Amino acid sequence: MKAVMTVTASDRVGIIAGVCSLLADMGVNILDLNQTVMQGIFTMTLLVDTSTSSHSFDDIRSALIQRSEKENLNIHIQRADIFDAMHRI
Amino acid sequence: MLNISDIMQTVNMIDHQHLDIRTITLGISLYDCADPDINRCAGKIYDKICRKAANLVNVGCEIEREYGIPIVNKRISVTPIALVAASCENGEYSIIGRSLDKAAKTCGVDFIGGYSALVHKGFTDADRKLIASIPETLSATDIVCSSVNVATTKAGINMDAVALMGKVIKKTAELTASNDGLGCAKLVIFANAVEDNPFMAGAFHGPGEPECAVNVGVSGPGVVWRALQDVKGESFDVVAETVKRTAFRITRMGQVVAHAASERLGVPFGIVDLSLAPTPAQGDSVARILEAMGLETCGTHGTTAALALLNDAVKKGGVMASGHVGGLSGAFIPVSEDEGMISAVKSGVLSLEKLEAMTCVCSVGLDMIAVPGSTSADTISAIIADEAAIGVINNKTTAVRIIPAPNKNVGDNVEFGGLLGNAPVMKVNSVGSSEFIARGGRIPAPIHSLRN
Known part of the structure; x- marks a missing residue:
């Protein structure tokens, strides 16, 4: 399944490394990645493929939520089709 | 890859503007x-x-x-x-x-x-x-x-x-x-009840419907309100266009969810109801959208025109976003379920008579209105008759959901809780309609019902 992930947080060193290594540990493939800092807020969007992972979508989601709580990040992961539908005719 | 600002816009709609699917109704x-x-x-x-x-x-x-x-x-x-x-x-x-x-x-x-x-x-x-x-x-x-x-x-x-x-x-x-x-x-x-309405309390599976169907009702007044903050002072052409664009996005989300639900349940997709359904939460109000168009308080002069624009633009934006649009589709104006409506009634600006006028151009009717417990059955019937007349003549759905709250008077508050919210008890015209209601029989269908 293709999913869009968004990560926002106060900017600091190591956010990308932390999130990406978690994804790598779970076997999730990153297809595309955008990152910027908007008004001091770190903002990253990733397009990922969860079908390469042996974990279920719910497990991946739970692991990300757990990490976001621990490291004070705001992480969302959602199926990519919703964004295509809302922003493309 | 999708544009980063599009992605963040959707995430913000869900996180901060109460964008949600109000209901999946089977x-x-x-x-x-x-x-x-x-x-x-x-x-x-x-x-x-x-x-x-x-x-x-x-x-x-x-x-x-x-x-x-x-x-x-x-x-x-x-x-x-x-x-x-x-x-x-x-x-x-x-x-x-x-x-x-x-x-x-x-x-x-x-x-x-x-x-x-x-x-x-x-x-x-x-x-x-x-x-x-x-x-x-x-x-x-x-x-x-x-x-x-x-x-x-x-x-x-x-x-x-x-x-x-x-x-x-x-x-x-x-x-x-x-x-x-x-x-x-x-x-x-x-x-003029519809057969595929997913919203309560009026949902039923009509006689013309299939064995089973999935109908989805979207929400999103907060998203429309937020979009209008960016076009302050602009003309109504811009306001209408902004509402249309926003309604398109909201409805697309409903369509995706409806398809997913239909596939996973193995039940045919019926319709997406593209209504703007408010909740009592701050920032999820239809009344506040009308106020964002420039009205000091919902219920003042201009409110009916603002609601007409909103209702029409929601339909125009939404209809292209879904394969089948149905249900009630438009803007709901319940009192107890809308923080801005509650506040407008409490301030004395929004009256029952103005709400009746607004129902000529909204998607349903007099909804979740608390009136004094002493209101007679005949007066309630007369309110229903007025609302039905608006629906029948204008070829639209109208409805009455009214609560004659026992032992409550004008100015009291009725608490229902949850999505049903709380309602200030509103003043009702107390001059009698009993002889009118006692006549019985049928008011004939209007001439424009003969369209064959």
């Missing part, structure tokens, strides 16, 4: 549950609902997690019970009402609608029996919703039914007096 036909024995009929209804809706809540929660979109309610609508119960030779119809309640609770849904009768042209014996049982059923059940269609543009207004429903509403309030007349919040009187 419509189920109960025609095959007809039986001469009412207990057997109730048993068949229970079994069929539990079988067909077994996975509804699970599927709803699964979609919610995968798509990251809150789905606030999962609901069931069924064939109007008067049509099914007509087969029963004896027994009280409230037995079936209790069976609906039990089945809905077993499935874990939030509401079940369809304790209904369609009497726009006249009553069958079963219709009369069902209507007589509404007060008891609504007081004895928790999540059953009831509706009665008393008028259509094609048939005119059944004034006998209008007169009867005033009494039924009063009786329902009386039997649920300990909850401030909560039973009346689950009872809608319609003109």
Whole structure:
């Protein structure tokens, strides 16, 4: 399944490394990645493929939520089709 | 890859602007549950609902997690019970009402609608029996919703039914007096009722519907309000365009969810209802959208025009976003379920008369309005008649969901809780309409009903 992930947080060193290594540990493939800092807020969007992972979508989601709580990040992961539908005719 | 700002816009809509799917409603036909024995009929209804809706809540929660979109309610609508119960030779119809309640609770849904009768042209014996049982059923059940269609543009207004429903509403309030007349919040009187409405309390699975269908109702007043903050002072052309664009996005989300639900439940997709449905939460109000167009308080002069623009632009934006748009589709203006409406009533700016004018251009009608407990049945019937007339003449759905709150007076507050919110008791014109209501009979269909 293709999913869009968004990560926002106060900017600091190591956010990308932390999130990406978690994804790598779970076997999730990153297809595309955008990152910027908007008004001091770190903002990253990733397009990922969860079908390469042996974990279920719910497990991946739970692991990300757990990490976001621990490291004070705001992480969302959602199926990519919703964004295509809302922003493309 | 998608544009980063588009992605963040969607995430913000969900996180900060209350964008959600209000309901996935599974419509189920109960025609095959007809039986001469009412207990057997109730048993068949229970079994069929539990079988067909077994996975509804699970599927709803699964979609919610995968798509990251809150789905606030999962609901069931069924064939109007008067049509099914007509087969029963004896027994009280409230037995079936209790069976609906039990089945809905077993499935874990939030509401079940369809304790209904369609009497726009006249009553069958079963219709009369069902209507007589509404007060008891609504007081004895928790999540059953009831509706009665008393008028259509094609048939005119059944004034006998209008007169009867005033009494039924009063009786329902009386039997649920300990909850401030909560039973009346689950009872809608319609003109031109639609068969595929996913919203409560008026949902039922109409006679022309298939065996089962998935209907989805979207929400999103907060998103529209936010979008209008960026076009302050611009012309109405810009306002209309902004609402259209926003409604398109909201409806697309509903369409994606409806398709996913339909596929996973193995049930055909019915419609997306592209209504702007408010909640009592801050930032989720239709009244505040009207105020964002430049009105000091909702209810002042200009409110009807603002609502007309909103209702029309929502439809225009939404209709291209979905394969099948249906239900009520437009902007809802309930009082107790909308923080801005509540505030406008409390400030004395929004009156019942202005709300009636607004129902000429909104998607439904007088909704979730608390009036003094002393309001007579005839006055309530006359309010229903006025609303039905607006629907019949304008060829649109109108409805009345009114709560004559027992022992409450103008200025008091009625608390329903949850999505039903709280309502300030509103002033009603107390000059009598009894002789008018006592006439009975039918108000004939208007000339423009003859379109063949």
